[in-house]
Amino acid sequence: MNSVPFKKSILESWYPIMSFDAQALLQEAKALQKELVSIRRDIHAHPELGSHEVRTTEVIRNYLESLGIEIRPCLETGVLGVLYGGQPGKTIGLRADIDALPIQEATGLEFASQNDGVMHACGHDLHATALMGAAKILAAHRNELHGNVKFFFQPDEEGSGGAERMVKAGCLQNPKVDAVFGGHSSTGQLAGQYGLKYGKTYAASNPFVIRVHGQGCHGAYPANGIDSIAVACQIVSALQMLVSRRISATDSAVVTVGSFHAGTAGNIIAGEAELKGIIRTLGPQMREKMCRLVKETAEGVASALGASAEVEIRTSYPGVVNEDAFTAFVHRVMISLVGEQGVALKATPNMGTEDFGYFMDGIPGCYCAFGFGDGGKECRFPAHGPYFRANEDGLAYAAALHAAVAMQYLNENV
Numbered sequence: 001m002n003s004v005p006f007k008k009s010i011l012e013s014w015y016p017i018m019s020f021d022a023q024a025l026l027q028e029a030k031a032l033q034k035e036l037v038s039i040r041r042d043i044h045a046h047p048e049l050g051s052h053e054v055r056t057t058e059v060i061r062n063y064l065e066s067l068g069i070e071i072r073p074c075l076e077t078g079v080l081g082v083l084y085g086g087q088p089g090k091t092i093g094l095r096a097d098i099d100a101l102p103i104q105e106a107t108g109l110e111f112a113s114q115n116d117g118v119m120h121a122c123g124h125d126l127h128a129t130a131l132m133g134a135a136k137i138l139a140a141h142r143n144e145l146h147g148n149v150k151f152f153f154q155p156d157e158e159g160s161g162g163a164e165r166m167v168k169a170g171c172l173q174n175p176k177v178d179a180v181f182g183g184h185s186s187t188g189q190l191a192g193q194y195g196l197k198y199g200k201t202y203a204a205s206n207p208f209v210i211r212v213h214g215q216g217c218h219g220a221y222p223a224n225g226i227d228s229i230a231v232a233c234q235i236v237s238a239l240q241m242l243v244s245r246r247i248s249a250t251d252s253a254v255v256t257v258g259s260f261h262a263g264t265a266g267n268i269i270a271g272e273a274e275l276k277g278i279i280r281t282l283g284p285q286m287r288e289k290m291c292r293l294v295k296e297t298a299e300g301v302a303s304a305l306g307a308s309a310e311v312e313i314r315t316s317y318p319g320v321v322n323e324d325a326f327t328a329f330v331h332r333v334m335i336s337l338v339g340e341q342g343v344a345l346k347a348t349p350n351m352g353t354e355d356f357g358y359f360m361d362g363i364p365g366c367y368c369a370f371g372f373g374d375g376g377k378e379c380r381f382p383a384h385g386p387y388f389r390a391n392e393d394g395l396a397y398a399a400a401l402h403a404a405v406a407m408q409y410l411n412e413n414v
């Protein structure tokens with residue numbers, strides 16, 4: 001069915017017409033709310049660190065199996081599920097991360113973590129639960145679906161990039177995924193709302209190590225050696241010039257030197273120094289440019305001062321750049337559920353990182369925000385902290401959005 005673009009309602013809010021009844025689907029999700037809360041509290045009480053999500057994997061796998069969703073082998077933890085629609089068509093991937101953080105929970109909630117020193121402090125319990133809810137809704141509608149839905153319950157987002165490993169293990173193939181969608185919980189936004197950013201959304205990251213080789217000597221006679229500490233200080237200073245003077249004021253990058261080690265005693269000129277840091281950039285061009293500039297600057301400064309610098313730059317998370325057309329599509333689906341006023345369009349990207357970008361491997365994708373806030377009452381504590389709390393009312397809305405994106409993507413224009 002062809003979708004008609006938009007209709008204006010009498011409430012000054014508009015709801016685009018979908019190929020399905022979006023409000024009915026939202027009600028279906030809300031009918032699951034109680035079940036979702038109990039799933040979420042169970043997962044929250046039993047958090048597991050990246051690549052150790054054994055129990056969580058079991059819970060998710062059993063749930064999907066009970067819905068008749070095929071489970072594919074992928075990684076040791078995490079779940080790859082496939083729901084085949086009743087009609088042939090495209091395939092969409094829906095992703096949720098499932099790992100917890102090494103934090104001692106201090107919320108005092110009745111369903112607080114039972115695992116010492118481990119806590120769902122980034123909302124991945126919410127993400128996993130919402131996607132389970134979406135799986136239930138979509139499974140109930142499987143006969144209407146023109147195509148397939150793949151569920152990526154991804155391990156180890158916080159640690160070493162479970163997304164990359166899932167993609168390498170072939171989760172995007174057979175059937176080939178045409179687009180991928182996911183989102184992160186945000187307590188800065190009310191439950192019942194969504195957040196969206198077009199284009200550059202999360203930063204790419206490149207950790208680096210710079211080894212400065214000078215020449216050690218007696219501290220009284222620095223001219224007899226090359227002081228690696230003095231050289232490394234100049235490198236740190238020069239790196240600060242990259243963001244302020246080598247890229248446009250309207251572009252964004254962060255170059256942080258977070259570790260500086262050299263020397264053994266106060267009366268010895270240190271021969272070696274080691275700097276460690278991270279380059280964060282938005283978009284592939286800026287990434288390439290900043291990596292090149294860090295290397296050139298470190299090597300150039302060291303050589304100008306008689307030392308040499310060995311620069312090692314690793315490639316880490318690729319960043320998230322939401323594809324325009326697919327993001328506009330997601331935007332329309334969001335509005336169909338919560339109206340125009342329920343969608344916060346974000347102007348600025350996040351210089352943090354998120355490994356969702358690995359799934360956008362040559363295919364369009366969109367990573368959004370699900371509101372889990374309560375206006376700053378109980379849910380005012382930051383993520384990655386021991387007091388983090390979320391408004392569970394957001395669960396049904398997050399589940400509904402996953403399901404609605406999949407349903408519309410598969411059934412639009414068929």
Ligand code: NI
Pocket residue numbers: 122123124157184
């Ligand atoms: Ni997170």
